[in-house]
Amino acid sequence: MRRILARWTAFYGANPLHLLALLACLALAGYAALLVSSDPLAVRMLLWFLAALIGHDLVLFPLYALADRSLSGLLSRLPRARTATRPTVSPLNYLRIPALGSGLLLLVFLPGIVRQGAVTYLDATGLTQEPFLARWLLLTGTMFGVSAVLYAIRLGAARRTGPRPAD
Template identity: 60%
Template sequence: MRKTLARLYGANPLHLLALLGCFALAGYAVIHLAGEPMLVRVLIWFAASIIGHDLILFPLYALADRSLTQTWRALHRSHPERRPGVSPVNYLRLPMLGCGLLFVVFFPGIIKQGSQTYLAATGQTQQPYLGRWLLISAAMFGVSAILYAARLGNAHRHTTRSANHHNPDRAPFDHANDE
């Protein structure tokens, strides 16, 4: 039965169950909001999200990712002797994704939209949003750079050990160049 369902559906039956649960939750939310003015706002937000993400943002960050990977491959092909052995692509993707997501989430605070309402509700200004976003972004790129450097050093050390291990000209107990 499970194999037949998987063959007909094209995926694991748990996937179908999860989708049905999501549709049930979405249906409940629509029924709960039906007739309220909030439903129109939710539908407008949903439509803007689809247009903003699927038609504008996704092609932009897919193009940026493709450019990054193609640039890495071109550099890799043109200078194979300087190849570090560890691709920096994922060490750039993750902080870029984090910075972009934080920017989207905190965009109203960064551009000080609704500053009077924010001040009335919290008693604070939106002044630190831009600086904090930049600081968190720099920290994410810094941590990523440290992790990349550690991974690169580990790969270099592994390559050096392998080359020395297979070098017949080296004396068996010559460890002077291991550091």
């Protein structure tokens, strides 16, 4: 049995459970496509899906990959005391995570933040879109603040325990 599994892994490159999970996901996606195909809005949904795919892969991904690469380069140029008594903790992920959260919130709530469709929103809900910008800024500030506190805690813990041995 082990020989068969080893041969399968050498041929396929992964465990057979991986293939089983992949086939189950494809079957589920095919079933969902079959259910939607009779809907008159299926073409519109397909166009939205393709636009989102192209918009992400050709526009957004290069932009945030460039921003991440620039941030990495900027942080690597900052002077740091790398001595045996002062360990360093990279702040990169403590900036990436809140920036990603803020960007996703901006993407989701952009129409409300820029007050697009204010009349329709007011008619539908009886509320204005005024608090959207303030709430987005508050959430963004909170995410960066929590991240800064976590970074300070991690930096303090790293200084108390001392430097890690080099790999």
